[in-house]
Amino acid sequence: ENIYDRSRMAPKTPIKNEPIDLSRQKGCTPERNPITPVKIIDRPQPDPWTPTTNLKILVSAASPDMRDREKKKELFRPIENSEQSDTPDLLQYDIVDDSTVDEFEKQRPSRKQKSLGLLCQKFLARYPNYPLSTEKTTISLDEVASILGVERRRIYDIVNVLESLQLVSRVAKNQYCWHGRHNLSQTLKMLQEAGELQYGELMSSQHKEQDLEYKFGERKKETIPDSQDRPLLDFSEPDCTSASANSRKDKSLRIMSQKFVMLFLVSKTKIVTLDIAAKILIEETQDTVDHSKFKTKVRRLYDIANVLTSLGLIKKVHVTEERGRKPAFKWIGPVEFPEKNDELREYSPTSDPLPETQRGACAQYQTSATGKQRFTRHSSFSSAQTCEATRRKVNSEPNSPHQERQDENCLKMINLAAVCRQKIEEDTGSAKNSSISLPFSLLPVPGDSDFCVKPLPQAVFPVVQADVPSFSLPNGISSQASHSSTPAASKTENGKPALVPNQPFLCFPSSSLFMLCGGLQENNVSEPLPAAGDLANRSAEAQAAAPPTACQKRSSHKCSSPSAPADDEEPAAKKQTLEHSDLPLSLVVSKKPSESPKAESSPGSGCSAAVHLETNRLDLASPAAPEVANKESTKPLDCQEQEKQSQNKDPDEPPPGNEHSSKENANQPFQPQYLYVQPTAGLSSFNFLFSANQAPGAINLAANQLPSLSVPCVMVPSAALASFPLVCSPSFTSPLSSVPDGSFSAAASTSFSVSSLASPTPVFISTTAVVTPKVSPGPPSVDPQQPAHPALHLSPVLTRSCSAVKLDSPVCMGHPVTLLKLQQPSSAPLTPKSIRPAHHEAFFKTPGSLGDPVAWKKNEGNQTRNASSVQRRLEISSTSPD
DNA sequence: CACTCCCGCCAATTA
DNA sequence: TAATTGGCGGGAGTG
Numbered sequence: 001e002n003i004y005d006r007s008r009m010a011p012k013t014p015i016k017n018e019p020i021d022l023s024r025q026k027g028c029t030p031e032r033n034p035i036t037p038v039k040i041i042d043r044p045q046p047d048p049w050t051p052t053t054n055l056k057i058l059v060s061a062a063s064p065d066m067r068d069r070e071k072k073k074e075l076f077r078p079i080e081n082s083e084q085s086d087t088p089d090l091l092q093y094d095i096v097d098d099s100t101v102d103e104f105e106k107q108r109p110s111r112k113q114k115s116l117g118l119l120c121q122k123f124l125a126r127y128p129n130y131p132l133s134t135e136k137t138t139i140s141l142d143e144v145a146s147i148l149g150v151e152r153r154r155i156y157d158i159v160n161v162l163e164s165l166q167l168v169s170r171v172a173k174n175q176y177c178w179h180g181r182h183n184l185s186q187t188l189k190m191l192q193e194a195g196e197l198q199y200g201e202l203m204s205s206q207h208k209e210q211d212l213e214y215k216f217g218e219r220k221k222e223t224i225p226d227s228q229d230r231p232l233l234d235f236s237e238p239d240c241t242s243a244s245a246n247s248r249k250d251k252s253l254r255i256m257s258q259k260f261v262m263l264f265l266v267s268k269t270k271i272v273t274l275d276i277a278a279k280i281l282i283e284e285t286q287d288t289v290d291h292s293k294f295k296t297k298v299r300r301l302y303d304i305a306n307v308l309t310s311l312g313l314i315k316k317v318h319v320t321e322e323r324g325r326k327p328a329f330k331w332i333g334p335v336e337f338p339e340k341n342d343e344l345r346e347y348s349p350t351s352d353p354l355p356e357t358q359r360g361a362c363a364q365y366q367t368s369a370t371g372k373q374r375f376t377r378h379s380s381f382s383s384a385q386t387c388e389a390t391r392r393k394v395n396s397e398p399n400s401p402h403q404e405r406q407d408e409n410c411l412k413m414i415n416l417a418a419v420c421r422q423k424i425e426e427d428t429g430s431a432k433n434s435s436i437s438l439p440f441s442l443l444p445v446p447g448d449s450d451f452c453v454k455p456l457p458q459a460v461f462p463v464v465q466a467d468v469p470s471f472s473l474p475n476g477i478s479s480q481a482s483h484s485s486t487p488a489a490s491k492t493e494n495g496k497p498a499l500v501p502n503q504p505f506l507c508f509p510s511s512s513l514f515m516l517c518g519g520l521q522e523n524n525v526s527e528p529l530p531a532a533g534d535l536a537n538r539s540a541e542a543q544a545a546a547p548p549t550a551c552q553k554r555s556s557h558k559c560s561s562p563s564a565p566a567d568d569e570e571p572a573a574k575k576q577t578l579e580h581s582d583l584p585l586s587l588v589v590s591k592k593p594s595e596s597p598k599a600e601s602s603p604g605s606g607c608s609a610a611v612h613l614e615t616n617r618l619d620l621a622s623p624a625a626p627e628v629a630n631k632e633s634t635k636p637l638d639c640q641e642q643e644k645q646s647q648n649k650d651p652d653e654p655p656p657g658n659e660h661s662s663k664e665n666a667n668q669p670f671q672p673q674y675l676y677v678q679p680t681a682g683l684s685s686f687n688f689l690f691s692a693n694q695a696p697g698a699i700n701l702a703a704n705q706l707p708s709l710s711v712p713c714v715m716v717p718s719a720a721l722a723s724f725p726l727v728c729s730p731s732f733t734s735p736l737s738s739v740p741d742g743s744f745s746a747a748a749s750t751s752f753s754v755s756s757l758a759s760p761t762p763v764f765i766s767t768t769a770v771v772t773p774k775v776s777p778g779p780p781s782v783d784p785q786q787p788a789h790p791a792l793h794l795s796p797v798l799t800r801s802c803s804a805v806k807l808d809s810p811v812c813m814g815h816p817v818t819l820l821k822l823q824q825p826s827s828a829p830l831t832p833k834s835i836r837p838a839h840h841e842a843f844f845k846t847p848g849s850l851g852d853p854v855a856w857k858k859n860e861g862n863q864t865r866n867a868s869s870v871q872r873r874l875e876i877s878s879t880s881p882d
Numbered sequence: 883c884a885c886t887c888c889c890g891c892c893a894a895t896t897a
Numbered sequence: 898t899a900a901t902t903g904g905c906g907g908g909a910g911t912g
Binding site for chain 1: 885886887888889890896897
């Protein structure tokens, strides 16, 4: 009978409840209990099979749990079996064994058996948490669905959430690529940063007050009406190839999932109640808060929560507050990203050198990040932050899912780029070749009213494709990267980023994120700012020239602080960068191009950023990039110099010499170049600028080397930027050489003061001198001048200090900054629209950043709702400045 | 009854 | 047009 039951699930017979060993799952995995913690009431014991037992059980009430478990087991088992086969690596703990799986599975009863959480566990059990970088695991939706015995629809639910965390990426129809948790920490970090921007304020306030999630939640609700961000960070896949793939709107689930995670990351308590989350999310999405919508959101959140629970990132808890007890979820995943990196490393010792694997690469960088605590910066961040970012598409575009995606992609790319850069840097700096960096081509600044920048004809995200992988390699690898790299990146590949020589300013449309990198190398280059127009032109040229280098993956370390110590390896560097927040960079972005839209970048060190957000392959580089690029979002600017850089040579460092090289490079002055990535999709909040500087001739570092240099990158909350048109002048003082950082920092500081930015006024940032209307505040501690910490409040994402960045240029705008826009290889054209500032503004409201929340909101209303939703939510006023 | 959240219709997007 | 994705909400299972 028992048997029968089991198979069947008869409700009554509880066969045995398995012991659910859940408790211990192997490694990583989280508990299996998805959601509801079911307790096994009756008997925890495992062996139930005795008749007696059964009876007892039955009698006792036949707790459903037991049944469920059994049933589940059944279900799972089969699945498991099949599943297991896949995982090759499993090595680590993470994976589940059969046995484990089974047990996990067992938990719930009927309905529960089918729960998404369980399903997700099964799903996860099939793949190693940390797959070898080299190998790529592809997931066939159909296959999985059949194996797991569920409908595809369910798989989508799981995959979408996983995708939001970059555990998987879509490769093609029905095909997803399993990345495992390698990038998880990085992803979480990004989400945290993004979350801080968006919700940071809330958090802070909470902190002040106290905390409680619940409060937190409330606040959020209230304060943040909506937030919407689009795809915060989306990593989904960059996919290169088909942008199409991406396209779907990644609306809700993905975004919702990211936001949800962000809430946890931002929350002090790490506990978020469903209702709060739902409200926040709703707001984002819609203004009206329907009850029905609320319900729907909650449903979705349950779905997400189930998956996250399966991932072991959260667990269900109840928050008892004043009002009573509410269901909530607590974050039990890693809080510090860096750490994660470590993990990665752990499992992949060599981390660095991964050869090529694409994704591996990604993961790797993470590693590079190495866990250091680094991220402290967050705090700084937070202060700065403000949030919001919202960006919406604004305008007319009704939907353009594509764009969104692209945007997202862009973001992703950006992220990736950063990572890549770092890596690259590490690698060698050789980056140039790798071009990874360059995924972006420079944008010439058009002068357009809309933007400052224009997309280059070819843009480029360079290389994405192959490149990405390269990132992985820390060491000498870079070269590899380059190889692989992509052709796509046309110019860049050359290794030279195109830099725009003279352009002094950069204007960015508000994009969500900017990463700024201060390249530094060549300073010589610093050219005084040419007229804008000139600059633009040049820039264009530069672009052409511009090589890929920029991106070196890792190069960044150095970037951030030029002289600084980038020393260590990447990790350190990264940390620094991040932490420091100091970015040496200057840059800024502004939305309104109208006026002076010109972006330029000075030559800088080439930072190249390789971006790729996703874990996946890096798509960034390649195709993916383009996609993103297309959208407007990214425009890379490069400095002309890059070429030089490429040329350069720095003797010192061989390509491989990652860090070092960069440092070395540092010696030379550089002008900074930046890449601007549009905010588009994903990250609403952030904008990235990459600096690609390369000094044009004078300096020259070997291209390779330079690239390696990492340029400091800065992430600026888009919000901050968004509103403002910013102009950056990368001028650096060459003198800086010694203290490049300082210069940058100054700039950085300016830029960062996001809050300050709030005002729509455009900001100028010059490396040396910044002219910003308001600037300062943001970073508390930062002195602009201080070399050490530039304190960009922005989160410097990947930035690294550049080793030496020196800019020749005189202070003010003199130095040209180049903007880079990412484009797709394909040359995705940017739409003019995208370009438009106005829209941007609308999109981005970064109200929070602005300072007045209220105003912010108003804006929302006024502006468009477009932005609104997203933006709104972040009511966060800029706290930091205070 | 409230909380969860499965199920699957069906629209949006792709291929 | 067919297929793939995925939003969405009814309504059922659980406690």
